[in-house]
Amino acid sequence: MKNFILELILCISALSFAAPPQQKEPTVKVTFAKDLVVNGTYQKLVTSAESNSGPILYTLYDGGHLYEEIPTAINAGTYTVYYSTESTEQYESFYATATVTIGGTSQTIGAVTINEDNEKKKFVTIEGYCAADEDFKISEDFNAEKVVLTRKFDHLDVYATIFLPFEASTNQLEGISEILQFAGVTPNAETNRLQVETISIWDDSPETAPITIQANTPYIIKMKAPSLEIKGPVTFKKTKPPFQHIGNWTFVGTYTFKKWDPFYSNPYAHENEFRGRYYGFAAQDQREGKSNYIREYQTAVKAGEFVQFGIGARIHPMRAFLVYDPDGSYAAESTNSKALAKSAAYNYSSTPLDFELPYSMDVIVINRKNNTTSDIGKIDPDPNSLKKNRYYDLKGRNLHGKPKARGAYYKSL
Incomplete structure (x- = not known):
């Protein structure tokens, strides 16, 4: 009996001090795409993948956030795919x-990338959240087989501003329900309050005939879908x-x-010099008190109100x-500017205003069909474009997550 107890104790001791099981090297098999050629669509860079140690995670950025989704790309070029599996007990x-290559050539000008395939057909990508300060400028017209705009419209049935560097029929613009054109700023006859007048020039009702949206012309649109799909070929016009x-x-x-920051590139919204000359649509609610807008103290602001731009306001291409x-x-400076986009940073040579512009204005729509006027309510500048805590590389590309690798990045605050 004593021998049995001693053997049992020795066995338990051996189990207690046994080394933990050693981790094995996992088996990971990934097949990458070959013979890809740019075609104006997002193409998968991985054709098959399997692992015996859990899901395979991917990113196209060194140190970027990892996802289970297969990585895709739309522009011509060579991409580095970073892939990994996480440690497990076994x-x-x-x-x-x-590396995976999408054949063809590409040229990036600001927010616009112009791709060509082997037959010289052009496919264009417009980055909806580009934070680069490079101008887009072309000296002659060209035709594009397909255009993809990466901007997302999360808030539907509200209004957003847009302009495009190409002309297209409304039959080619899928996702829009109404298009408005700026018609001036006038005082309201009853309240004498300044109001922004717009004219409804097209809507998606069956009886409305298609129109052509002009290139390089700003519009206000209402969306019915989260993305603007551009169908078929279009013509990019000289800038x-x-x-x-x-x-x-x-x-x-x-x-x-x-x-709009006096310490960012050009101080074109400094309150001492400009006194609230710029207006846009508030992207988020602002409490009463200190604010990002021109005046030192403001009443509460609701998202979508048409208000003065101030320190901290920003806008994407x-x-x-x-x-x-x-x-x-x-307008004269814009016409004669050597760098057209830089006109938004134009410094007025005139003295500051000797009166105070209104903090906010109403926006109304004049409907040509029935000659009626209505208040369009809230206008949304695309809240995604103004989200805080976005990370970008030095070329202004959105990293879709916090960078983990060492390097130079910048963050929207």
Whole structure:
């Protein structure tokens, strides 16, 4: 009996001090796409993948956030795919890289990438959240077989600003329910309050005939779908100043990322010099008290209100804003500017205003069909474009997550 107890104790001791099971090297097999050629669509860079140690995670950015989804790309070029598996009780973690090429050529100009396949057909991508400050400018017209706009419209049935560098029929623009055009700023006959007038020039009702949306012209649109799909070929037009000057005001489209900050590139919204000449649509609610807008103290602001831009306001390419321009100097500077997009940073040479512009204005729609006028309520500048805590590389590309690798990045605050 004693021998049995002793053997049992020795056995238990051996089990207690046994080494933990050693992790094995996992088996990971990934097949990458070959013979890809740019075609205006997102193409998968991985054709098959399997692992005996859990899901395979991917990213196209060194140190970027990892996802289970197969990575895709739309522009011509060579991509580095970073892929890995996480450590488990049985298997070690795995990490590797591979390169995949999409054939053709590409040229990136600001937010626009122009791709060509082997037959010289052009496919264009417009980055909806580009934070680069490079202008988009072309000196002659060209035809594109397909255009993809990456901008998302999360808030439907509200209004957003947009302008495009190409002309297209409304039959080719899927996802829009109404298009408005800027018509000026006038005082309301009853309240004497300034109001922004717009004209409804097209809607998606069956009886409405299609129209052509002009290139380099800012519009206000209402969306019924989260993305704007451009169907079929379109013609990109030679770059010209994207503005409409009516009366004392200029409605301006921007080709590049702009930030109203006296310490960012050009101090074109410094309150001492500009006194609230710029207007746009508030992206989020603002409490009463200190705010990001021109005045030091403001009443509460609701998302979608048409208010003065101030310190901290920002706007991504292919959107529009309104500027008080009584003598047409802003429009004249835009016309003669060597760098057209830089006109949004134009410094007025005139003295500061000797009066105070209103903090906010109403926006109304004049309907040509029945000659009625209505208040369009809230206008949304695409809240995604103004989200905080986005990370970008030095070329202004959105990293879709917090970078983990060492390097130079910048973050929208």
